[in-house]
Amino acid sequence: MQTTVFETIALWVVLGIALTGLAYALFLRRSVLREDKGTPRMIEVWEAIKQGAGEYLTRQLKTILPLIALLTVALFFSVAVVPPSAEAVERFPGLSPDRVKIIIGLGRAAAFILGAMFSLLVGQFGMRMAVQANVRVAAASRFSYDKAMRIAYRAGTITGMLTDGLGLLGGTVIFMIFQKAAPDALLGFGFGGTLLALFMRVGGGIFTKAADVGADLVGKVEAGIPEDDPRNAAVIADLVGDNVGDCAGMAADIFESYEVTIVSGLILSLSLVAITGQVKWIIFPLLVRGIGVFSSIIGTYLVKGKKGGPNDAMKAINKGFYSSASICLAAFALLAGFYMHEWRAFLSVAVGIGLAVAIDELTKYFTHTKYKPVKQIARSSRTGAATLILSGLAVGMESAVWTLLVIAGTVLSSVLIYWGQPIAFVLYGVAMTGIGMLTLTGNNVAMDSFGPIADNANGIGEMAGLEEEARERMADLDAVGNTTKAITKGVAIGSAVIAAVSLFGSYLTDVSKVQAQLGVPEGARMLTTGIRISEPIVLIGMLIGGAIPWLFSSLAINAVSRAASLIVLEVRRQFKIPGLMEGKVKPDYRQAVGICTVAAQKELTGLAVISVLTPIIVGLTLRAEALGGFLAGVILSGQLLAVFMANAGGAWDNAKKLIEDGNYGGRGSAGHKAAVVGDTVGDPLKDTAGPALNPMIKVINLVSVLSAPLIVQFKRITPGLVIVVIAALLAVVFAVGQSKRTRVTPRRT
């Protein structure tokens, strides 16, 4: 692969920008840690949260490490199944085929660990920063709104910069080392990142909602004490949950989206490079992402708290976002005109930004208190919880339809932009849409982290008995966070489908490449025949694929229900301890944290194993084409269910808020009680099951692409195949054992 001097320099510049992003994150970290932590009582509460969050992360790490180790071995040996590709041999000329095999195997395994580590780092570090910021925001809010806001935003920006920096760094370095042999290692990198994100999303989602729902049911509903009341034994678990779910889970998830769009973008770029012989197709997405990081640094730096309160805060954040967006678009246009010498790639990236905006607007329309749907849900509270729930279900379903149509429109625009070109161009267009959609991830994550940080600060304030004025400031901050949060969630789910469609394209390309190596004539390769849903066996694959997200959601919802009821029993038990309700005896917070931690780990492995093994099993039994149908089914069902659950949940949440603001009977009315039911139903839908489908869709797609060689040549038994199959079986046994070992049994007194 021959790059020009400009292109070589450009690659190093992109690398430099990625490192600058990371340096900026460290700079911000120092500035946040310098702030004051407040009163001893605040620090005491905060220590409990920090400890709980730390314990959860350690426990989770222990649970998943064996599986990671197993998969690393499996990935290394997977190259033994297929001889290295022609590109790999060309990339490392003087080496013997066996050497190349080992290099590619090591590359894949190392990239997998790298992806997993980065994802873990973003999640863990992001969460730890959020915890560090919580108490400082609470402390700052006693004196100044703008200072509190600045701390919260900066802490969020750290996570954002880590996401950007690590994602771009990994993709660029892998490409620079492996060049045209990069897909292998890139897939490993993407797989590591998504798998960890799946763990953190699912685990965090179960933890946070079990604690939240459990604490509310037994505290607010049964005992009639306020939220965050120190007598509730689950209150610390609830605060820890905000961190492990909304911070760690979210951050890992967004990192994974950012990373997988790069991975699928680069893989499809490489197939265009192979067709056209022009390296520009692959330099372009890296430059676009580099520009994105650069403009995020500038945009986020511009956000300063103003004296004026929440309105100005929202304005400042928006100013930062639009500054970044303007810099991006101008730079992309320059790139298209002076480097690419054509506008199609630019158009695709612009469509991506447009898609982000469109999904954002749709999400707002269906979940914001200002618009008809939420008002209608709130109004239906007048006839009770049942009509409110029905109304929310209908709104969620409708929102899924429109979001899907927008995404279908995006794919269509790629078809139109590359009209008359081979399918590889259309897939490239889809991948560039994904690149464009997540360009401003730095800003998005910074905005998103707002909510949980302010929420936690508020909780610390309540438990430490802070003054009313400080708590009002934090509530205002929380409200701003709620608005910005919805944006990120919609974009994450939308990007999942775009990334999945790109990976679906990669699967097609990859299977055909393996078939070519095996001597399958061109007319019978998958790129020529396509994935024919009209073949009964492919249709069966599609049906099974479509069922997986439903199974996954069902298990996730059940996991939350089960864990929440354990929390209810535990808090009830502690309420009976003499002196506790009078505030004389402190409850045992660690017990509730422990229950949530164990419950979250218990379900984790099973769900991960479903995601990893079903595509392999379908592929081996029904063959490669049916696995293609399977992927299409997963994408379709996954997208519809994810948006349905996220938006129904969001709409119920805001319908409750609308009523609490004094509409339709207001706080304490029968309608309000109905709205609380709706909100509770929505909680695990929008914060556990819905968001978990995002990494799940991609794990399944990545596993399929990775195992394509295995599947295509299944009939030839090789040592590599045997090792892979044994590893898979070990994973199942391990998963079953794990879920038995970690039985959730609350301590009895």
Added chain:
Amino acid sequence: MQTTVFETIALWVVLGIALTGLAYALFLRRSVLREDKGTPRMIEVWEAIKQGAGEYLTRQLKTILPLIALLTVALFFSVAVVPPSAEAVERFPGLSPDRVKIIIGLGRAAAFILGAMFSLLVGQFGMRMAVQANVRVAAASRFSYDKAMRIAYRAGTITGMLTDGLGLLGGTVIFMIFQKAAPDALLGFGFGGTLLALFMRVGGGIFTKAADVGADLVGKVEAGIPEDDPRNAAVIADLVGDNVGDCAGMAADIFESYEVTIVSGLILSLSLVAITGQVKWIIFPLLVRGIGVFSSIIGTYLVKGKKGGPNDAMKAINKGFYSSASICLAAFALLAGFYMHEWRAFLSVAVGIGLAVAIDELTKYFTHTKYKPVKQIARSSRTGAATLILSGLAVGMESAVWTLLVIAGTVLSSVLIYWGQPIAFVLYGVAMTGIGMLTLTGNNVAMDSFGPIADNANGIGEMAGLEEEARERMADLDAVGNTTKAITKGVAIGSAVIAAVSLFGSYLTDVSKVQAQLGVPEGARMLTTGIRISEPIVLIGMLIGGAIPWLFSSLAINAVSRAASLIVLEVRRQFKIPGLMEGKVKPDYRQAVGICTVAAQKELTGLAVISVLTPIIVGLTLRAEALGGFLAGVILSGQLLAVFMANAGGAWDNAKKLIEDGNYGGRGSAGHKAAVVGDTVGDPLKDTAGPALNPMIKVINLVSVLSAPLIVQFKRITPGLVIVVIAALLAVVFAVGQSKRTRVTPRRT
């Protein structure tokens, strides 16, 4: 097409059996009508129900007639777009091409009207019989349980026999007239039947649940008066709803399933006849269905009420069912051995019966009080309505997964049975599974009608103040009905997917035939290329298709919510009329009936237009292959959503019953209130949105097959095309106008 003497006789025998089934229905009708109608007060209540039901049906007929007329014209002119097929020309040798065109056009239009009329007849007649039986069951239950049971079962059998008789009659007559040119007319026949069924299912579903939910919310929940209390102005509407929804809607729906499996079975049989030159492939399904009707007559005749009460009733019904099933299987085996001289077709039919049993067992497991899922839902009522709803959602999702896997397994078994044969054989196998699955429709419908008839009898008893003993007998009857009802619902939805997969196969065959006529070389025809989900435009089609059932469900649920809240307002208004609550003034029942009637019609046309027009629009804009993807998306999403909604609803319903039977706190406890919320949420899911997806999936598939010729040669503008497009536009305008005209505004006093 050359039939042997045996085959010619066999066809006439099948025709004779169909007519015998109809004669048996008339015989049963006479025997039911002979029974006593009871006290004057009972007759008064009954007259009100009869009148309300009659008004609803008249109103509905008026709403849909214009659309039927339009579509008849469109179907007639649709043949102008494509010259008659080679088979049609061969079928009518001495005639000129123009003459053949007119015959095929007339055939298609006439068959459409025939299908619509039969569907309407089954729905209307079945409902009127149920209304006739209600009051007689109530009267008989004053003296004897077994007599009451016999009347209810016989009334149900009438509908069952009509379903069987008319479905088989239509299919056989069309085949006898058109022979190998039959597909055209068969498609029209199927389309008429499904479209009417869609109207009756959706309209009936909205009516019944609006009345039910509205009456419960304002009566049971707000005013604290019992169900079926005469002071509740919506109580007659509720009873009418049981008839128009559970009787008319259900009957039309099952008729349509029975009919469409014949239609798709015959079309796919004809393609096998063309390949093999053997007529036996098409005679077989007709004989199988003939045997089914014959054995249903015997089986249902064997069901006699016994003195022993409900247990014996269930036994008697089961005895009838298993008698029919044994006769069938023995006769099928004889047919396979002595006529077909091979076992594969028999195996497919047997798989169909197995599928019915498997879905039945799954439905029972997920919705019956005996098993874990419903117990878990009931138990989660201890922590309130929110956890109960979550638990039900998870159960519904899981049940959808397993049901889908069973269906995928059924398709797989066709692949295995016809291993190594061309795809036409596999599709034939799938179609025969559908034929087998609905063989015993006569028994199923007889069992299913039990529930609503007993329910209504009970309501009449309550309103006419019948003695406790009589009401207990009817409650027992109702309980038996609830068990048998679940069976039919599961089978209807399962058969929808099987029929849809067959129609999907017909689409493939049909498009290829049109392509052949247009001179497309064989390698480029759809039967060779397949429907490639890997083409971006086909993927877009699939995404859009997958969204349609969600849109449909959202609209249906909203329609119920809106109409129910109008009912609430109306009943509240009437409660304020002086003297009404004291029982001195009678409420105005007709007003509530009117509100439900108007509301049901209002939404009807919009939903029907979505089902009819979206495939045409997708086909014309994205082309034939994308429409194939669209169909796959509709089938996948439709099946998952339908089962999810039906079973979640059924499970909540039974969780409530479990609590009412004294478990988990029993009647009146906080848990019971939570269960009532769950039941109300489930009502429109299980009785409106879920079942409506069944005919919807098939209408979309039939429209696609019917419009395939139009879509394939869209670029050539012909007079026929212009007429079809104008008719489609008129339909949209009409639909919009309709929904504006019938604004639902309750009268104010």
